Amino acid sequence: MNGRNPHPAAQPGEQQDGRVGRRSVLRGALAAGAVGAAAAASTGSAPAAADSTDAPATASGYPFEGIHQAGVLTPKQRSAAFVSFDVTAADRAGLSDLLRTLTERLRFLTAGGVPEPLGISAPPSDSGVLGPVVPADGLTATLAVGSSLFDERFGLAARKPLRLRPMTSFPDDDLDPAWCQGDLMLQLCADNQDTVAHALRDLAMHTRGAMQVRWRIDGFASPPRPTGTPRNLLGFRDGTANPDTGDARTMDQVVWVVPGLGEPAWAVDGSYLAVRVIRMLVEFWDRVSLNEQERMFGRQKASGAPLDGQSETDAPKYPADPTGDIIPLDSHMRLANPRTAGTDGLRMLRRGYNYDLGTDSNGNLDMGLVFCAFQQDLDRQFVAVQNRLAGEPLVDYISPYGGGYFFVLPGVRGPQDWLGSSLLA
Amino acid sequence: MWVLAGAAVAVAALGAGAVAWAQGTRPARAAAAPLDDYSGLPHTTVQISVGSCGSGWTSPHTGLQVFDLSGTGAVAADAYLETSAGAVVGEVEGLAPGTTRPIVVRLAAGSYDFQCLPQDDSAVKGPVVRVTGSGGGSPAVVPVTQQDLIPPTLLYQKWVAAQLPGLVRDTETVQAAVDRGDLAAARAAWLPAHLDYERLGAAYGTFGDLDDSINGTTKGLPGGLTDPGFTGFHRLEYGLWHGQSAAALAPVAARLSQDVRSLQTQWKTAQMDPLLLGLRAHEIVENTIQFELTGRTDYGSGSNLATARANLQGTAEALTLLHPLLASRMTTLPQINADMATAEAELTGLGDVPPASLSTTRREQLNADFGQLVDDLAPIAAVCDVRRTS
Numbered sequence: 001m002n003g004r005n006p007h008p009a010a011q012p013g014e015q016q017d018g019r020v021g022r023r024s025v026l027r028g029a030l031a032a033g034a035v036g037a038a039a040a041a042s043t044g045s046a047p048a049a050a051d052s053t054d055a056p057a058t059a060s061g062y063p064f065e066g067i068h069q070a071g072v073l074t075p076k077q078r079s080a081a082f083v084s085f086d087v088t089a090a091d092r093a094g095l096s097d098l099l100r101t102l103t104e105r106l107r108f109l110t111a112g113g114v115p116e117p118l119g120i121s122a123p124p125s126d127s128g129v130l131g132p133v134v135p136a137d138g139l140t141a142t143l144a145v146g147s148s149l150f151d152e153r154f155g156l157a158a159r160k161p162l163r164l165r166p167m168t169s170f171p172d173d174d175l176d177p178a179w180c181q182g183d184l185m186l187q188l189c190a191d192n193q194d195t196v197a198h199a200l201r202d203l204a205m206h207t208r209g210a211m212q213v214r215w216r217i218d219g220f221a222s223p224p225r226p227t228g229t230p231r232n233l234l235g236f237r238d239g240t241a242n243p244d245t246g247d248a249r250t251m252d253q254v255v256w257v258v259p260g261l262g263e264p265a266w267a268v269d270g271s272y273l274a275v276r277v278i279r280m281l282v283e284f285w286d287r288v289s290l291n292e293q294e295r296m297f298g299r300q301k302a303s304g305a306p307l308d309g310q311s312e313t314d315a316p317k318y319p320a321d322p323t324g325d326i327i328p329l330d331s332h333m334r335l336a337n338p339r340t341a342g343t344d345g346l347r348m349l350r351r352g353y354n355y356d357l358g359t360d361s362n363g364n365l366d367m368g369l370v371f372c373a374f375q376q377d378l379d380r381q382f383v384a385v386q387n388r389l390a391g392e393p394l395v396d397y398i399s400p401y402g403g404g405y406f407f408v409l410p411g412v413r414g415p416q417d418w419l420g421s422s423l424l425a
Numbered sequence: 426m427w428v429l430a431g432a433a434v435a436v437a438a439l440g441a442g443a444v445a446w447a448q449g450t451r452p453a454r455a456a457a458a459p460l461d462d463y464s465g466l467p468h469t470t471v472q473i474s475v476g477s478c479g480s481g482w483t484s485p486h487t488g489l490q491v492f493d494l495s496g497t498g499a500v501a502a503d504a505y506l507e508t509s510a511g512a513v514v515g516e517v518e519g520l521a522p523g524t525t526r527p528i529v530v531r532l533a534a535g536s537y538d539f540q541c542l543p544q545d546d547s548a549v550k551g552p553v554v555r556v557t558g559s560g561g562g563s564p565a566v567v568p569v570t571q572q573d574l575i576p577p578t579l580l581y582q583k584w585v586a587a588q589l590p591g592l593v594r595d596t597e598t599v600q601a602a603v604d605r606g607d608l609a610a611a612r613a614a615w616l617p618a619h620l621d622y623e624r625l626g627a628a629y630g631t632f633g634d635l636d637d638s639i640n641g642t643t644k645g646l647p648g649g650l651t652d653p654g655f656t657g658f659h660r661l662e663y664g665l666w667h668g669q670s671a672a673a674l675a676p677v678a679a680r681l682s683q684d685v686r687s688l689q690t691q692w693k694t695a696q697m698d699p700l701l702l703g704l705r706a707h708e709i710v711e712n713t714i715q716f717e718l719t720g721r722t723d724y725g726s727g728s729n730l731a732t733a734r735a736n737l738q739g740t741a742e743a744l745t746l747l748h749p750l751l752a753s754r755m756t757t758l759p760q761i762n763a764d765m766a767t768a769e770a771e772l773t774g775l776g777d778v779p780p781a782s783l784s785t786t787r788r789e790q791l792n793a794d795f796g797q798l799v800d801d802l803a804p805i806a807a808v809c810d811v812r813r814t815s
Contacts, residue, residue: 086786088793114466114489117529120513120812121564121755122804132529133462178785209764209797212789 060191061136064110066411067269068256069419071142071189072349072374073245076230079193080219080353081200082275082370084146084182084404089210092154096424098210102143103418105206109199112136129198138191139199143419144273144406149183159423161257161267161407163378167274170386172395179277179402182214187273187372193218215402217277219353219370228304228312232354233280233367234397236297237304239350240312241337254381255349255374266422269410274382276371277355277402283364285397296393298331306333315339335388346385348375368398378405463491463527471539471551473520474498479539479551487558489531496520502543503813505568509536509553511814512565533562542813566754568812574699577746582697584742585625589689592621596685599661600678606671611678615665616728619658622685623732626709626739631701632688639684642722657681659724666725703809705743707802709736714795720780727779733795734772740802741765747809754808757801764798 062070089095112134115126126134150160169175186203188196196218204213222230232238243254257263257270285293294301304312308326316327318339327334337346350373357366375381389395409419467490471481474497482492494504494517501522506515514537515528539551595618602611622640625632632639639657646652650663661681664674713736716722717729744751744761751758771794775787783791 086789088790114463114529117489117515117531117563119515119530119563119565120568120807120810121566122807131462133465205800208800209767209793212793212796214785214789 060138061111062138062140064107064412065414065417067413068271068411069140069142069408070110070411071140071187072255072271072351072408073251074140074189075245076221076351076353077138077140077189077191078221078223079191079196080187080189080221080370081196081216082219082353082372083186083188083200083216084214085184085186085211086214087149087153087183087211092156092424094210095149095154096420098207099143099420099424100418101206101210102203103412105203106141106199106419107412109134109202110136110139110141127198127201129194129201134198135195137195138189139195140187140189141199142187142189142273142408144185144187144408145420145423146182146185146404146406148181156423159264159266161270161272162261162263163272164405164407167404170400171390173400176401179215179217181404182406184211185273185275185404185406193220217355217357217370217402219355221353232352232369233282233356234285234293235301236293236299237312238352238369240299240304241333241347242350243347245349251349253376254347255376257376261377266425267407267410271374271376271408272378272382273406273408274371274373274375274378275403275406276369276400278369278371279366279399279401280368281364281397281399282367288397295328296332296397298327298333307331330392332389332392332394335392336385345380346388348373348381348385371400371403374408463529466491466529468493468527470495470525472497473502473504473517473539473541475541475543475546475549478504478541478549479554482539482551482554485532485537485554485556487532487534487556487560487562489529491527491529493525493527494520495525496522498522498541498543500544500546502541504542505540505812506530506537507540508565509538510565510567512567513812514563514565516812531561531563532556533560534558535562548813548815566808568814569703569750569754569809570814571699571811573750574702574809574811577750578697578699578702580746581702581743582692582695584746586689586692588621588625589685589692592618592625593682593685593689595621596682600682603661603671603674603678608665608671608674611671611674612665612726615658615662616726616731619662619726619728620731620735622658623735624738626705626712626736626743631697631705635684635688635691639681639688642716642724657684659722662726663724700809700811702743702747703806706740706747706805706809707799708806709740709743710795710799710802712736714792714799718780718792718795723779727782728777729780730772730775731777734769737765737769737772744805747805750809751805755804757804761798761801764794764801768794768798 062074064070087095087098089098114133115124118125130137145164147160147164147166150156150164166181167175186200188199190196190199200216222232225231229237229240243250245251252258255271257267257272259265259268263270290301294307298316299306303310305314306316306327308317308321309315316333316339318327318334321327323329324331324334329335337343350371352369352371352373355368355370360366373382410422412419412421467486467488469482469484469490470493471479473479473494477497481495492506492515496502499522501519504517504520505513506528507513514532515530517526517528520526534557536553536555538553540548541551542548595614599611599614599618602608602614619640637657640659641655641657642659643649643652643655646654649655655663656677658681661674661677663669664677713733717733717736720729722732723729744765748758771791775783775791780788780791
């Protein structure tokens with residue numbers, strides 16, 4: 001044990017929050033003598049009123065409870081999985097059971113602890129992939145819902161977030177339906193890939209009949225090379241101009257749904273999530289001159305500085321370059337955010353991950369970006385920016401083929417609360 | 426001991442095997458508990474031997490805790506932590522002399538004892554320990570013995586024996602159609618015969634080499650579809666649905682008939698291991714998920730979903746026979762019955778179409794139903810593992 005995380009759930013006799021018989025919530029108590037599901041949460045939980053993203057994290061774990069879900073403002077962990085699920089539960093009660101089960105499992109997985117022993121009554125309750133005591137390892141889970149969840153199956157049509165809809169093709173997209181949409185989107189992030197895989201395996205085991213994976217892509221965040229914002233697989237720093245996640249006021253303008261936006265009341269403290277699986281045609285890209293690459297982004301490849309600046313954090317001086325002689329008018333950076341009056345509202349919180357899926361059938365490298373952006377208003381932010389980018393020179397080198405629009409549920413407020421409680425109330 | 430004390434971390438990383446090795450020359454000596462990462466839990470070291478079974482449990486308490494079972498006898502032993510009703514809360518199997526292994530349990534208030542079962546020797550019970558406090562406990566299950574499993578195993582053997590004449594008859598019907606050159610009739614007769622076999626749920630080697638011969642695929646065959654080792658129902662299926670001639674298929678059909686007759690003959694003297702019945706309860710459906718719902722075993726007939734239904738029937742038979750043993754040990758039987766009904770209804774609703782033709786939504790539902798079923802079936806094998814009680 002590294003001493004950074006007290007592993008609260010592993011304290012003697014105090015692991016009640018992790019006490020979940022396999023499938024007990026979905027399917028009733030498991031075996032003779034099984035304790036009832038999930039008593040009170042014990043140690044280690046953030047106060048109900050605290051925001052998981054505001055609360056001080058232990059070095060290896062983030063609080064599960066909070067006004068907002070974790071994994072949005074959380075500093076990007078190294079490993080991630082984006083998993084789209086379709087709900088197979090028969091009805092609204094089944095959906096409610098599913099969300100409660102997910103909540104209960106995530107409460108345990110994000111805190112870590114000793115998996116509940118099941119004796120001779122069943123196979124082990126845990127895969128053991130992370131050893132006998134599950135470490136928190138910086139795990140966060142962010143659960144979002146897709147527009148298809150609001151069809152006739154669960155009686156939720158009237159509660160759909162105002163701007164939630166299926167992701168339709170932009171002019172430069174090449175969408176594959178097998179890689180698009182989903183009733184649920186679960187973003188799992190952790191310090192290590194085995195922790196992400198362990199969490200997904202645990203969640204799938206406990207929800208076998210209630211949801212099925214529709215598509216999934218794993219991502220990794222590169223370390224700073226050599227400093228600054230990590231690079232994407234085109235070699236450029238990605239996420240430089242993100243808004244300050246430490247500024248709560250800005251986050252309430254950029255990321256979180258707040259009252260007064262015309263959204264259903266249950267959706268307050270949620271956020272719109274746009275996921276885009278974007279292949280990068282890296283062989284083609286590597287045959288492009290450095291000047292051309294830099295003019296496409298508007299930044300210097302080595303330093304990340306704007307083409308008119310010295311360091312990554314320098315702001316581009318567009319007014320001094322009205323005709324784009326230095327930073328081309330159609331560069332990615334300038335199109336996405338021209339920094340003119342009124343375009344402040346375009347800003348969103350990007351939290352993408354690189355992906356590497358091996359090779360395609362012709363032996364070309366299949367790698368790219370799982371673009372992931374959180375925002376208050378899908379249309380005002382992601383969609384508007386995407387429309388501004390239509391036809392940019394970069395589109396020849398990338399191919400968006402998957403993803404979807406989702407709505408991040410409000411956070412879990414306390415020991416009795418569960419993900420989606422306000423939606424299903 | 427100095428190896429453990431001086432380099433505990435390194436040794437612990439190697440696990441119990443390393444501990445056994447380090448202690449090899451002094452087998453009767455208790456080993457220090459290996460580092461097990463349960464450092465946040467209270468530990469109790471308990472001796473497992475004929476002479477001192479259960480000794481060391483001096484400060485009992487409720488809650489999540491670790492017992493470090495230390496093999497202090499001369500031979501390997503199994504050990505149970507059991508309730509006063511004889512229900513097992515935790516076990517260690519084959520604890521080698523001079524080694525220590527942890528079991529994690531959550532104890533509710535009540536009376537418990539350790540039972541030590543040395544190899545080739547009678548079981549010994551340790552002192553009864555009274556645990557006080559609050560909170561729930563780990564599930565406790567009364568062990569299933571070989572004796573318990575013999576009656577249902579015999580009934581299962583009889584059930585299989587009663588199915589075999591139908592299999593032989595239906596297989597001969599296919600053969601006759603091939604022999605007279607009526608391949609349309611052969612295709613029509615192939616499915617009933619194959620389902621007769623699939624209903625037996627011959628998962629994971631119950632019928633040994635004959636299963637490979639009767640129902641094998643091209644798996645592991647260097648020559649693939651043309652490998653001489655590719656025989657049986659799927660070889661015949663491949664030929665019948667890929668335009669092969671009656672003359673080419675006649676020897677295949679003859680061999681299949683012969684193999685199912687051999688099965689019938691051999692089954693009369695076969696003795697099924699009682700351990701298998703509990704395993705069958707979930708392994709048949711594991712097979713269904715791996716080979717049928719994926720379409721892996723489809724060689725042209727597109728009948729995987731019909732096979733899946735036959736597999737469910739085989740599972741139902743195993744469940745029926747095990748019911749007397751499970752009724753008092755598992756509270757989830759109603760759920761399992763509901764899962765079975767759901768899976769069957771889903772198959773009925775889909776009809777006999779190839780899995781690949783299903784929409785994403787239908788396929789997800791089918792996989793969800795079978796996934797839930799097999800997850801709920803899996804504890805049966807754990808409960809029905811053969812255990813000693815004396």
